Amino acid sequence: MNFAWMRNSAATTLILSFAILSGCKTQQPPAPAINFNQELPAGQMALRKISPGEYPDFSHQIRDLAALRQSVQNNLAYLNAPSSRQFYPYLDISHERAVATQQALLKLLDTPQALSGGGWNRAIADNFEVYKSIGAPNPTGGYTGRVLFTGYFTPIYDASLTRQGPYQYPLYKRPADLVTDPANPEIAQRKTPDGQLVPYYTRSEIEGPDHPLAGQELVWLKSRWETYVITVQGSARLRLTDGKIYEIGYAGLNGYPYTSPGQQMIADGVIRKDQLSNKTLQSYFQSHPQAMDHYLSLNRRYVFFTERTGGPFGALNVPVTPFASIATDKAVYPRAMPAFLSVPVPINELGQTQLFKGFMMDQDRGGAIRAAGRCDIYMGVGEQAGRIAGHQLHEGELYYIAIRPDRMDQFASPPPVALRASK
Numbered sequence: 001m002n003f004a005w006m007r008n009s010a011a012t013t014l015i016l017s018f019a020i021l022s023g024c025k026t027q028q029p030p031a032p033a034i035n036f037n038q039e040l041p042a043g044q045m046a047l048r049k050i051s052p053g054e055y056p057d058f059s060h061q062i063r064d065l066a067a068l069r070q071s072v073q074n075n076l077a078y079l080n081a082p083s084s085r086q087f088y089p090y091l092d093i094s095h096e097r098a099v100a101t102q103q104a105l106l107k108l109l110d111t112p113q114a115l116s117g118g119g120w121n122r123a124i125a126d127n128f129e130v131y132k133s134i135g136a137p138n139p140t141g142g143y144t145g146r147v148l149f150t151g152y153f154t155p156i157y158d159a160s161l162t163r164q165g166p167y168q169y170p171l172y173k174r175p176a177d178l179v180t181d182p183a184n185p186e187i188a189q190r191k192t193p194d195g196q197l198v199p200y201y202t203r204s205e206i207e208g209p210d211h212p213l214a215g216q217e218l219v220w221l222k223s224r225w226e227t228y229v230i231t232v233q234g235s236a237r238l239r240l241t242d243g244k245i246y247e248i249g250y251a252g253l254n255g256y257p258y259t260s261p262g263q264q265m266i267a268d269g270v271i272r273k274d275q276l277s278n279k280t281l282q283s284y285f286q287s288h289p290q291a292m293d294h295y296l297s298l299n300r301r302y303v304f305f306t307e308r309t310g311g312p313f314g315a316l317n318v319p320v321t322p323f324a325s326i327a328t329d330k331a332v333y334p335r336a337m338p339a340f341l342s343v344p345v346p347i348n349e350l351g352q353t354q355l356f357k358g359f360m361m362d363q364d365r366g367g368a369i370r371a372a373g374r375c376d377i378y379m380g381v382g383e384q385a386g387r388i389a390g391h392q393l394h395e396g397e398l399y400y401i402a403i404r405p406d407r408m409d410q411f412a413s414p415p416p417v418a419l420r421a422s423k
Helices: 004-021 065-079 082-087 095-109 119-127 203-207 224-233 261-267 278-287 291-297 383-389 405-411
Strands: 047-049 128-133 147-154 156-160 169-172 178-181 184-191 197-199 217-221 235-239 245-253 303-307 325-327 338-346 353-364 374-381 393-403
Touching: 065 095, 065 353, 095 119, 095 338, 095 393, 095 405, 119 128, 147 224, 147 235, 147 338, 147 383, 169 224, 169 303, 184 245, 203 291, 217 224, 217 245, 217 303, 224 235, 224 278, 224 291, 224 303, 261 278, 261 291, 278 291, 278 383, 338 374, 353 374, 374 383, 393 405
Parallel strands: 147 374, 156 235, 325 353
Antiparallel strands: 047 128, 128 393, 147 393, 156 217, 169 217, 178 184, 184 197, 235 245, 245 303, 325 374, 338 353, 338 393
């Protein structure tokens, strides 16, 4: 016998009774959802300086000091390039102050006794100013201070330098007709034979039957999905047919913003929000290959590649370090500055999480990152890193530090003075 109508009737009676007893109050509509992808108004930066009373607890960190030290040194390598100066000042952080911040942080990392107990809190309070991300806009006004953290990784796939057998899906070199703005490589156009500048080919045009970039293939893969993942991640390590590892990295893009096929698939009811991961999307497209034309073409953005050893490299042209590098929108966040994250992160391939509190360096620009409410954590190389990255979809808080202006002179030239870490 079907008892569903009895349960529904009882539930309806209970709801009506409660409404009468509570003065017939109507149920309030749900609060508007936070749009973590909403872009900031032109000229608005993602950080605000906060008072010491708003500082997070820096003392209980999950950290790999060796990885963090290497990541800071990569920051200095970037800041030593003259081209880095064009991106400062950021708020009140000058290029010189950014450099001094790295030197001060390295000194702190080389002073283990300063890190014991509450040493991190004391050292930060004595030597640095702290900035907090304003986060995603609040639908009711202002900003939430909340950031949605996702993960990215460097895949390893089988590939061939020539088209043969199962290797039928190409990745392309940077085309000769691609013209980008030196100050902003996100702006790209195509130069026609008569010298005109027009929008570059979209992903669907590049991968379509007309093959406008035929002859400019860099490498061939077995799977269309794998080529798609690489064009989103921006780098890869490829296992060639002779067993050698071939490293490729970013060499330009076609000038279109990133659009998430996964988000549209959720909106269409194809997958649930809690199922969104690379593994789920891969499984779906394996079962529904005809759907790839529709969903993958929604992301018109396409990245071009070149051979690059010693990576993977981020947008600052320095290597990124697992769990010590992040990617943000470089229009609103500062380059090469130390960031402090407080957010749950996956600890295994099942998606179980642990609260992470620690420093990572802002060294990359995510293809999907176009807002103050988003941040991408670099999680490493290979299949396991990819599975873990696929589970990273959690809200948290994001802070940055910069050396106090009155402490800068002490780090202008070596040897730097020891940081104060009062007992």
